[in-house]
Every structure is written in structure tokens, then in C-alpha cells.
Amino acid sequence: GDSVTQMEGPVTLSEEAFLTINCTYTATGYPSLFWYVQYPGEGLQLLLKATKADDKGSNKGFEATYRKETTSFHLEKGSVQVSDSAVYFCATFYGQNFVFGPGTRLSVLP
Amino acid sequence: DTAVSQTPKYLVTQMGNDKSIKCEQNLGHDTMYWYKQDSKKFLKIMFSYNNKELIINETVPNRFSPKSPDKAHLNLHINSLELGDSAVYFCASSLGTGSSYNEQFFGPGTRLTVL
Numbered sequence: 682g683d684s685v686t687q688m689e690g691p692v693t694l695s696e697e698a699f700l701t702i703n704c705t706y707t708a709t710g711y712p713s714l715f716w717y718v719q720y721p722g723e724g725l726q727l728l729l730k731a732t733k734a735d736d737k738g739s740n741k742g743f744e745a746t747y748r749k750e751t752t753s754f755h756l757e758k759g760s761v762q763v764s765d766s767a768v769y770f771c772a773t774f775y776g777q778n779f780v781f782g783p784g785t786r787l788s789v790l791p
Numbered sequence: 792d793t794a795v796s797q798t799p800k801y802l803v804t805q806m807g808n809d810k811s812i813k814c815e816q817n818l819g820h821d822t823m824y825w826y827k828q829d830s831k832k833f834l835k836i837m838f839s840y841n842n843k844e845l846i847i848n849e850t851v852p853n854r855f856s857p858k859s860p861d862k863a864h865l866n867l868h869i870n871s872l873e874l875g876d877s878a879v880y881f882c883a884s885s886l887g888t889g890s891s892y893n894e895q896f897f898g899p900g901t902r903l904t905v906l
Contacts, residue, residue: 713893715894717895717897719832722899723899723900724795724881724883724897724898724899724900725834725881725883725895725897726897727894727895727896730894768832770834774893777839777846777847778836778847779824779836779893779895780836781833781834781835781836783831783832783833784832784833784834786832
């Protein structure tokens, strides 16, 4: 079945450091790809998405590019802030199925 | 103006009890979902309804029964609660199920603790 793999956390960075969170997926077709963010005590919020190969999703300084050849959708940000501390989920959607990765906890220290 | 709301936010109960969690969305969406998030933050879909009809029913115990009285509401009833049911349960909705309509909006979650 479809699955999503993310790098294990927790990831701890200093403020203004560069962030990469890796995400790879397996899917039977060509899914839409998403990154969701969960701040402490809250539900998930959509961060960005891409619906076809080579699309780049971006929001709040975060970016991810849909790489069909490597089945990846890595999340990047050039300079993280303390307020970016959260759990990040990579997800795929194909047909009627959403599949979420296990989440990666990011802690940004001042 | 909460888009997806859940009640209660916290639920503490004894093993063997029956409890319900309610979910409402005011976004006019056709599709609603229930997810379970365990203590390691792993998120797993349980059910999905589209226009009050069940479209996804993952392998969950039949002690869990979703009910959709209308397309703005999807409630989750749990019978004979067990310790392993302790988790955070999230409701979500999306405009539809097609690839153009699948952005999900999540509720704030209900933390269920079974003692």
C-alpha cells in the first residue's frame, strides 16, 4: 500500500539555521503531496502542497519540490525561527486516501 | 468563527464506559474524517464520510461507530472503552474527495484518556 517515510526526529536547530526535513513516499499512482504543521496543543494546519511533478509548494519561507524521479518531497527553510518549533507531517493523497508520515518534531533554540 | 470544532477537548473516563466525541464544520465541505494520533504523534485515518455516506473505513475495532446526521457533522461513538483507546482524536474536513478539493482542515483535537 501507499506509505510515507520521514526523517526521524527530534531535530534541534539554532535560530537562523537552515532546515531540511526529508520525506519520501511510495504510491500506486501520482499522488498530491502535502506538508502539514502541528503546533503544540493544536490540530494540523496545511503548510504547503504540490499536485504534480516538479511543482514547488511554498509558504511562510518553507519550500518543497515534488520530485517524481526520487519520489521525494523534502521540506526546506533557509532561516528558522523559534516560532517554527512544531511537528511537521508529510502526506500523500491519491484516490480517496490520505496517508500521513510519522511526523518530525522540530525544536528551534534562541 | 471556528472552521472545524470538536467537543469535548478533554475526556477522561474509566475502562468499559461508552463515550462520544462530536465534530462540526461550518465550511460547507462535503467530506469529513476521523483520525487517531497516538502518543508518538503517528496519525492514522479511521473513517471518512462524503455527503453523509461512509467512504473510508479503516481497520478499527467495531466498538468505534461514526455517525453523520448531516454533512456538517460527524460524531464518533466508542463503546466499551479500553486503555489502548487513549489518544488524541482529530476531526477534519475537505471540500470533496477529488484531487483539486482535498486540502484538509483539522479540528483542535480531543484528548481521550482511559483509566
